[in-house]
Amino acid sequence: MSVAQYSINNKVISWMFTLLLLIGGSVAFTGLGQLEFPEFTIKQALVITAYPGASPEQVEEEVTLPLENALQQLDGVKHITSINSAGLSQIQIEIKDSYDKQRLPQVWDEMRRKVSDTQGSLPPGTSTPQVIDDFGDVFGILLNLSGDDFSNRELSNYADYLRRELVLVPGVKKVSVVGNITEQVVIEISQQKLSALGLDQNYIYSLINNQNVVSNAGSIVIGDNRIRLHPTGEFSSVKELSRLVVSSPGSTELIYLGDIARIAKEFDETPSVIYHNRGQLALSLGISFSSGVNVVEVGERVSERLAQLESQRPIGMALDTVYNQSHEVDKTVQGFLINLVESIAIVIGVLLLFMGLRSGLLMGLILLLTILGTFIVMKVLGIELQLISLGALIIALGMLVDNAIVITEGVLIGLQRGKTRLEAAKLIVSQTQWPLLGATVIAIIAFAPIGLSQNAAGEFCRSLFQVLMISLFISWITAITLTPFFCNVMFKDAEPGNEESDPYKGWLFTAYRATLSIALRYRLATMMLVLAMLVSAVVGFGYIKNVFFPASNTPIFFVDVWMPEGTDIKATERFVSKIEQALIAKDKQDENGLVHLSSVIGQGAQRFVLPYQPEKGYAAFAQLIIEMQDLAAVKAYMPEVERYLAQHFPQAQYRLKMMENGPSPAAKIEARFYGEDPEVLRALATKAKAIFNAEPAMDGVRHDWRNQVPVIRPQLLNAQARETGISKQDLDNALLLNFSGKQIGLYRETSHLLPIIARAPAEERLQADSLWKMQIWSTENNTFVPATQVVSDFTTEWENPLVMRRDRIRMLAVLGDPKLGSDETADSVHRKVKAQVEAIELPAGYRLEWGGEYESAGEAQTAVFSSIPMGYLAMFLITVLLFNSVRQPLVIWFTVPLAVIGVSAGLLLFDAPFSFMALLGLLSLSGMVIKNGIVLVEQINLELNDGAAPTHALVHSCVSRVRPVMMAAITTMLGMIPLISDAFFGSMAITIIFGLGFASLLTLVVLPVMYSLLFNIRFDKQDIPHA
Secondary structure, eight states, X not given: OOXXXXXXXXXXXXXXXXXXXXXXXXXXXHHSOBOSSOOOOOOEEEEEEEOTTOOHHHHIIIIXXXXXXXXXXXXXXXXXXXXXXXXXXXXXXXXXXXXXXXXXXXXXXXXXXXXXXXXXXXXXXXXXOEEEOOTTOOOSEEEEEEXXXXXXXXXXXXXXXXXXXXXXXXXXXXXXEEOOOOEEEEEEEOHHHHXXXXXXXXXXXXXXXXXXXXXXXXXXXXXXXXXXXXXXXXXXXXXXXXXXXXXXXXXXXXXXXHHHEEEEEEEOSSOSOEEEETTEEEEEEEEEEOTTOOHHHHHHHHHHHHHHGGGGSOTTOEEEEEEEHHHHHHHHHHHHHHHHHHHXXXXXXXXXXXXXXXXXXXHHHHHHHHHHHHHHHHHHHTOOBSHHHHHHHHHHHHHXXXXXXXXXXXXXXXXXXXXXXXXXXXXXXHHHHHHHHHHHHHHHHHHHHHHHOOSHHHHHTHHHHHHXXXXXXXXXXHHHTHHHHHHHHHOOOOOTTOTTOOSOOSHHHHHHHHHHHHHHHTHHHHHHHHHHHHHHHHHHHTTSOBOSSOBOSSSEEEEEEEOOTTOOHHHHHHHHHHHHHHHHHHHHHHOOOEEEEEEEESSOOOOOXXXXXXXXXXXXXXXXXXXXXXXXXXXXXXXXXXHHHHHHOTTSEEEEEEOBSSOOOXXXXXXXXXXXXXXXXXXXXXXXXXXXXXXXXEEEEEETTOOOEEEEEEEEOHHHHHHHTOOHHHHHHHHHHHTTOEEEEEEEETTEEEEEEEEOOHHHHSOTTHHHHOEEEETTTTEEEEHHHHEEEEEEEEEOSEEEEETTEEEEEEEEEEOTTSSOOHHHHHHHHHHHHHTSOOOTTOEEEEOHHHHHHHHHHHHHHHTHHHHHHHHHHHHHHHHTOSHHHHHHHHTGGGHHHHHHHHHHHHTOOBOHHHHHHHXXXXXXXXXXXXXXXXXXXHHHHTTOOHHHHHHHHHHHHHHHHHHHHHHHHHHTGGGTTOTTTHHHHHHHHHHHHHHHHHHHHXXXXXXXXXTTOOOOGGGSOOO
16 A cells, blocks of 8 residues: 555544644644754863063963963864963864864863863963853843942942842843952052151061951850850951051050041952943853743743842842844744744645646645644754754755645646546655655755754754755655645545646647747757856856845844053043944934943943954053944944944944844954964064954954063062062062052952052042152161162163964954945955965965955855765766766756856845855755756656657646656745845755756756667657657
């Protein structure tokens, strides 16, 4: 019994299968996780080590080098990059693409062990290296907490309260609070007073430290009880510090700390990061979600909890949303579901138009069941609804009905030829089930390079392959089971006596037959014409712009602000405050559609979407995050902001960028120079920068070593220093105490531990000539020595503030981006400057490497192309197995390159760039075209096996298959129409619509011509059947 007969005879089982798909699919859909972007693992970790007082070169040689050597021994390391600045080493480790999410924790553990083992060989004075392996965490909800009348401590206390409450919300993984500015107790002691009184400052500092400790005083037994001893003397308030007696032991004078020092609670003058919300000081709350949850539901639960906690929020304190992934996901998913419904409606409309009411409704039902079946398997495999998986469903729509069209068409033709419904269904299913399976597997394998790619871009797009594979397999199952069953339910047996009626008399068949007859009579001319079209299409490809991933639809853009290196973070903050106030005032006046403005000074924001690449820590860096009403407002406002900043705030360098969709590099265009000598590297960078600046289509040109900064070098006189009992460390300590301030202990205030900082008063500290007036305490002579006795001069030198390394070699990168608002893409600009930069003469031992989008796109394409040969070989073998021949598959495969003609024409017509998604579309076309070819060749074989003459078999087969082939192509093409306007899928939609359209039309003509040439079937005018 055939599958079709079983489905038709066992009605209850068929109805149950239908209900299972209907109800199960609907339930599965409501339970699917929802995300904005698919999860891709950011395989990066940071190792941060402080080495206070060391120059960037000392940090590089003494801290970074041993750590890099240890980390390089890890198995999975792809790249190690490091930033060495004064007193700080930041090492970023990137793991190979072949390591998946499950293996990463093991790699991070191994990395921690390597760092821990190396710690003993690091120089004295280095802090314990800090390993940050949650660098890739995404905070789907980013909030700013601000209030003008509230101190940082009050904001921090309320943020901690929110963190404790929100982390209990089901589905929330972590709540992170960033932007706290450390509170500290400052003791400002005048050098002159200490010198006049002859007091030892080290004695005072040890006194403060020893007085304010928790130490065990033991206990005493009294009778049967043991009673704890706990002396007083700890400081219960900062005021008590001023009552500490600091006079020397044995002295008759009572000198209090308050007599010689100003004691106050202040905030750290050099915080590592500062947040602003609409120009006010703020804290940033990042909320990350657990894996596999429905982001929309968790977002709603967080919003509900925040609404419940609203009564606890002090009046005047504002909690603003910078980004809420759940809202964006809801909008994205809703928008895509509308696209999906539109696509389904278009496909069913086409089917109704071309195949009649009953056939159209039948197809619509099969399509719906297939999609619902796909939701069931997606739920089981844990594939979420997001940008890529929903796009995959839309791409699959037209392909899902291909198999059902062939079966329905076969049943209709069988009925017209006088067969019963059961006979027609049995015949067509037995004839086509295996060729259709082969064609379906080939269509799936065409998408396999995406699913098998280990690259971040491949991981990002993996659900495209998974969803297509699931839905296409289900479409084959429903085609050979439910389609015959519903054909039996919905169609009637033909009237007797219609045995010989010709079903191919319509205008479509007549027109096609006429075209085919001309092509077959002038075979060589036909082939020459097609080859000419193919060559012109390949030439046309050279004029198409390339992009890696297009920008996102989210109406947010960023302004990176780079002050000259060496700028204090507070100065950067004051500068950014002016920009914020100017932009807010300008928006009130012009109403540009500004929704929200927040900024981060000192580093990038917390990672709130996967493609966002936060900047590392630089005091001279700030980033403005600007949210607009819609995408149109973003595109109008960005050039305006760029012009305004250039005119009114020319002191800084700016880079404006939109939010990206896929994995994005730090800069679109990046030329890396490798070598040892910083001077040579800087000279090479100057030449490359000149080339970049000379290119009008380029903007934001800079290099990552930044400008050199001055450093003051006190020249120590060794002989005099020894004579007065002063060492280099004494001089360092004196300088630290007098200017930056030195931590001498900790002050405990409830749950807070505040550092106690000793420094000179402002009038002594904030003047450069204070260097000459400085006094240095000599422990050997118990007296103060003027700095002029041991320092001959204070010279100023220039140093590199940053020393960058990549893969254990010094590396300087020159960065740039395509000009805002120009039609140029990173690829087109890169092509303009590439030859000139490569023409720069490099000294021996120096080399140039291209990074940026060129590298990212290259890696992604290499990862995809690496699995193409195996995929195409498997596809070819399947076609050979289907036909037990080599010549017939060759005929089919010759039609595959024809898709390029349509792709080239479509992209040039719409002026659309050829993106990574368009590349995936081009690869998938091969599967669709081969599927059409298989349907045609299989029919030719059937006719030849029935004993028809080769000429008749070839023409009649093509005519009989013209409707299924065109229907399959038209449904796929029209189903993609809603995606054309989408920023992400637009170029892919154009690729598939035009590529498949041209390829299908040409296949119907070129395939029979190639078949006749390969099998030597000669055609004369009389050989073309007209009836």
